[in-house]
Amino acid sequence: KQEVTQIPAALSVPEGENLVLNCSFTDSAIYNLQWFRQDPGKGLTSLLLIQSSQREQTSGRLNASLDKSSGRSTLYIAASQPGDSATYLCAVRPYGNNRLAFGKGNQVVVIP
């Protein structure tokens, strides 16, 4: 059974610092990995999707890397802003189905 872990569960950083969020998974047989953002009481917003054949994806201040063999992904957010405060979730899609396995999330607070 795929297990997805996100560490740390919560963190606070001052505005302007770079954010580094980690995600690890136990089974490397995946199609892809997706990072989401969730604001309190809201749905999930897709940030980046990395296919299993890719090493990284970038969108604006966001960069996500994937090391499938070691079962790890990292989300970097450059020059954090108070608006980046949210919970960030990573999810892996295993071979053979469309069923995402989620981590519990990294709850981020960016202090002005």
Next chain:
Amino acid sequence: KAGVTQTPRYLIKTRGQQVTLSCSPISGHRSVSWYQQTPGQGLQFLFEYFSETQRNKGNFPGRFSGRQFSNSRSEMNVSTLELGDSALYLCASSLQGHTDTQYFGPGTRLTVL
């Protein structure tokens, strides 16, 4: 292009009742998945529908069921509600394949009293 929509956004029910939640996927998307999110368990997969057929099912009791219509809209039903069914229910849609991005709706917040 409109995003994934879910109705209703909030529901309050009592134990023993049943409830139906609705999800309209992004236009052109044929796969619809449902997830339950609770503070203790996080996000858990309920089921996925593709072209009106259930393609995958999570580890939930038979009280949880769903269906998909020919226009790809989907409904999920929970019968004989229990207190533990209180959660945020999220629907996600994707084009069709296992390499596609999944897009989530705003969710339906169900409270069971």
